[in-house]
Amino acid sequence: xxxxxxxxxxxxxxxxxxxxxxxxxxxxxxxxxxxxxxxxxxxxxxxxxxxxxxxxxxxxxxxxxxxxxxxxxxxxxxxxxxxxxxxxxxxxxxxxxxxxxxxxxxxxxxxxxxxxxxxxxxxxxxxxxxxxxxxxxxxxxxxxxxxxxxxxxxxxxxxxxxxxxxxxxxxxxxxxxxxxxxxxxx
Amino acid sequence: xxxxxxxxxxxxxxxxxxxxxxxxxxxxxxxxxxxxxxxxxxxxxxxxxxxxxxxxxxxxxxxxxxxxxxxxxxxxxxxxxxxxxxxxxxxxxxxxxxxxxxxxxxxxxxxxxxxxxxxxxxxxxxxxxxxxxxxxxxxxxxxxxxxxxxxxxxxxxxxxxxxxxxxxxxxxxxxxxxxxxxxxxx
DNA sequence: AACTGATATGTCAATGAGTACATGTCCAGA
DNA sequence: TCTGGACATGTACTCATTGACATATCAGTT
Numbered sequence: 087x088x089x090x091x092x093x094x095x096x097x098x099x100x101x102x103x104x105x106x107x108x109x110x111x112x113x114x115x116x117x118x119x120x121x122x123x124x125x126x127x128x129x130x131x132x133x134x135x136x137x138x139x140x141x142x143x144x145x146x147x148x149x150x151x152x153x154x155x156x157x158x159x160x161x162x163x164x165x166x167x168x169x170x171x172x173x174x175x176x177x178x179x180x181x182x183x184x185x186x187x188x189x190x191x192x193x194x195x196x197x198x199x200x201x202x203x204x205x206x207x208x209x210x211x212x213x214x215x216x217x218x219x220x221x222x223x224x225x226x227x228x229x230x231x232x233x234x235x236x237x238x239x240x241x242x243x244x245x246x247x248x249x250x251x252x253x254x255x256x257x258x259x260x261x262x263x264x265x266x267x268x269x270x271x272x
Numbered sequence: 273x274x275x276x277x278x279x280x281x282x283x284x285x286x287x288x289x290x291x292x293x294x295x296x297x298x299x300x301x302x303x304x305x306x307x308x309x310x311x312x313x314x315x316x317x318x319x320x321x322x323x324x325x326x327x328x329x330x331x332x333x334x335x336x337x338x339x340x341x342x343x344x345x346x347x348x349x350x351x352x353x354x355x356x357x358x359x360x361x362x363x364x365x366x367x368x369x370x371x372x373x374x375x376x377x378x379x380x381x382x383x384x385x386x387x388x389x390x391x392x393x394x395x396x397x398x399x400x401x402x403x404x405x406x407x408x409x410x411x412x413x414x415x416x417x418x419x420x421x422x423x424x425x426x427x428x429x430x431x432x433x434x435x436x437x438x439x440x441x442x443x444x445x446x447x448x449x450x451x452x453x454x455x456x457x458x
Numbered sequence: 459a460a461c462t463g464a465t466a467t468g469t470c471a472a473t474g475a476g477t478a479c480a481t482g483t484c485c486a487g488a
Numbered sequence: 489t490c491t492g493g494a495c496a497t498g499t500a501c502t503c504a505t506t507g508a509c510a511t512a513t514c515a516g517t518t
Binding site: 088091092095096098099114115116117118119120121163164167168170171172173174175176177178179180181182183184185186187188189193196197200204226227228229231233234235237238241242245248249252253256257260261 | 274277278281282284285300301302303304305306307349350353354356357358359360361362363364365366367368369370371372373374375379382383386390412413414415417419420421423424427428431434435438439442443446447
């Protein structure tokens, strides 16, 4: 039940409404760490309230409810954070990369190019996001959540590009072994 | 429905039994790309047979069924591979990293150390795996699937360590701003 | 002949998660 | 005053996934 802990983690920073939390998922968590949408978040907040992990600390004009983390919630989060276990992973992007080696050489090469282009687009977006964040922050501020996420994203996109290039090089090497023959006769 | 495509990808390499496929998930896909267990794999293979994406090409002594990819399956895989979309992501490990910034400074530091230690253990395991694989391979062989996965794993563990270190540095910087400009003007 | 561990495949109930549906407020600008 | 976009929260149905249960073969050992 990682969603629960994701919400606790966000609320540990400061109290927020379900709407706020949903936005923070969209801008950071959902991209690289843990996807969730509002239809999942709202009911979970309710359940967590029943379980005493969070509580409604304020109600706004439009029926909005601001949730805060309770002591019990803080303890639960801390406990979970220190479990060194990597839970199950799901990522279509990485899966696609892995299956690269199952394609024929030409297709694989085409796909690599596509992956690299896609990674570059994503990286450009992330760099813009970083600039927006840095521009809006005062010196001495704790960097906002989204800044950390963007940095992770940038590094991850770089990893994808590098790995894809490495993989295609491996495939090339095994396809045309050591004795190099030029563009020669057949 | 990524499981389906993961299975197609594995079967594109060569025909395999559900048992084989399950092992390959355990040793490669499940760790960094897409987790699945046998209780999920077997029924899916059946459904895929009905849908004509795979077919039973052989039956072994112990009731084992060897599945092969069909033309229709190859086409479906290829189509899916070239969609540039990153689907939803789920990774407890990354989630934990992200929530780092929600912890108190001391806790965050302790956790970083733990993350680094854990990453080192994983990396050591992966390096061993790589050695086993390289030792067993003949020059000119196409590198096996697990080799690609291990390489990805190594790079990903490195990313986790680097990012975690970067993150803690950011938190330190904002916690103790440099109101004195150091002796540097080198 | 019985045991053990790896091979090999399945089902099922309960939970997790995605998509679509559904409702309503507040505010700024046309 | 009307409209559209951001704010704000929910439900319902379906499908995906997990974990536990269940079965049986085979090879090598005791």
